[in-house]
Amino acid sequence: MTAIGLQDIVVADTAISYVNGEKGQLVYRGHWAKDLAVHHTFEEVAHLIWYGSLPSPEKFVEFQAKFVKERELPDYIHSILNVLPADMTMMDVIRTVISALGTSGYEYPPTFDQAISLTAKLPTIIAYRYHRLRGREIVKPRKDLLYSENYLYMLNGECALPAQVRALDSYMVLTIEHGMNSSTFAGRVVASTHSDLVSSITAALGALKGPLHGGAPAQVTAMLEAIGTKENAEHWVRNALEQGTRLMGFGHRIYKTVDPRAVALRDIAQQLAGDDYWLDLAIHTEDVILRLLKEYKPNLKLNTNVEFYSAAVMKAVGLDGDLFTPTFAASRMVGWTAHCIEAVSSRLIYPESRYIGDMPAVE
Ligand code: CMC
Numbered sequence: 001m002t003a004i005g006l007q008d009i010v011v012a013d014t015a016i017s018y019v020n021g022e023k024g025q026l027v028y029r030g031h032w033a034k035d036l037a038v039h040h041t042f043e044e045v046a047h048l049i050w051y052g053s054l055p056s057p058e059k060f061v062e063f064q065a066k067f068v069k070e071r072e073l074p075d076y077i078h079s080i081l082n083v084l085p086a087d088m089t090m091m092d093v094i095r096t097v098i099s100a101l102g103t104s105g106y107e108y109p110p111t112f113d114q115a116i117s118l119t120a121k122l123p124t125i126i127a128y129r130y131h132r133l134r135g136r137e138i139v140k141p142r143k144d145l146l147y148s149e150n151y152l153y154m155l156n157g158e159c160a161l162p163a164q165v166r167a168l169d170s171y172m173v174l175t176i177e178h179g180m181n182s183s184t185f186a187g188r189v190v191a192s193t194h195s196d197l198v199s200s201i202t203a204a205l206g207a208l209k210g211p212l213h214g215g216a217p218a219q220v221t222a223m224l225e226a227i228g229t230k231e232n233a234e235h236w237v238r239n240a241l242e243q244g245t246r247l248m249g250f251g252h253r254i255y256k257t258v259d260p261r262a263v264a265l266r267d268i269a270q271q272l273a274g275d276d277y278w279l280d281l282a283i284h285t286e287d288v289i290l291r292l293l294k295e296y297k298p299n300l301k302l303n304t305n306v307e308f309y310s311a312a313v314m315k316a317v318g319l320d321g322d323l324f325t326p327t328f329a330a331s332r333m334v335g336w337t338a339h340c341i342e343a344v345s346s347r348l349i350y351p352e353s354r355y356i357g358d359m360p361a362v363e
Pocket of ligand 1: 005181213
């Protein structure tokens, strides 16, 4: 059997997460992701994803101390960040800078300490570049703040409101891991060759950047801006579908029913944004799109995916559009690194292709 795009093909056994696309279920190591997003912090869920259990209070203190210590960047990374051209996108910057961390300290086989180090450094890289581009003073990481809180603090130069921190943290938990998605697969392919963790993560970042995967939220914002008003939604969406345009934030390879992350994020966005004009437009547009997708593509089960309301949550906590995919990377780093560690005991990934070109004359 040939499965183009590897659809329905199992490439690995994993104990990290379970995605049921028919039932709309997402489980992280035996726990419902949607419950974890309400009751636990990003750090606690990162501990669960990496080590297989939620931390005890004592373990949490020890784990958090390790995490915080790794937030600072080496000096040469600052130098690289200072010279990268202004027109490089944030995702290009992250991919380049993570790659520049090199193999020293991140040798094969990947370890939990290496995973913590990469995860802890990513928000610092993003915030440094963010301020550098705007000619502002750099805001250094704070040791007393949790991951999401510290990220918002470094970007804004002041502590965010508790509701904003909570919303971003829930988003981070909901996107921390998701089975064998394209970027995790890319990272796992590299890890399966026994290459180092930095190389695997560089590959994963390249895959996440694409608009069909993690690059979608900024395009959701662009779509809503183009639509502009509720009255224009039906006309705009019809026109887009007639031209064969893909509507960002809809459809999913695995989910054939509603993406559970989209439901949770919609609630979070509603709580945070209240009567916000943009969110109101998003909710109205979602209804229009779902109705018109049924009309134009009646045989396809196309539903709202995580990216549609990710954009709403990130906008509501004050993040600019160029930070949407990088923020996704800052959470998914945990899932990627966990898969790379798990891949050490898996077989080399080496699928086949089907040749459809010409053959030379018979020898
Ligand atoms: N808008 C319009 N048509 C769509 C859409 C969409 N968003 N998604 C799929 N289709 C159509 C597609 O045109 C095709 O139609 P036809 O058979 O008539 O040519 C059919 O559905 C199957 O498309 P496919 O590309 O074979 O499906 P896939 O499983 O490879 O695609 C997807 C999954 C996410 C790439 C796709 O749904 C898409 O492009 N969505 C928009 C981008 C997006 O929101 N990406 C974020 C995904 S969630 C984050 C993650 O987990 O990666």
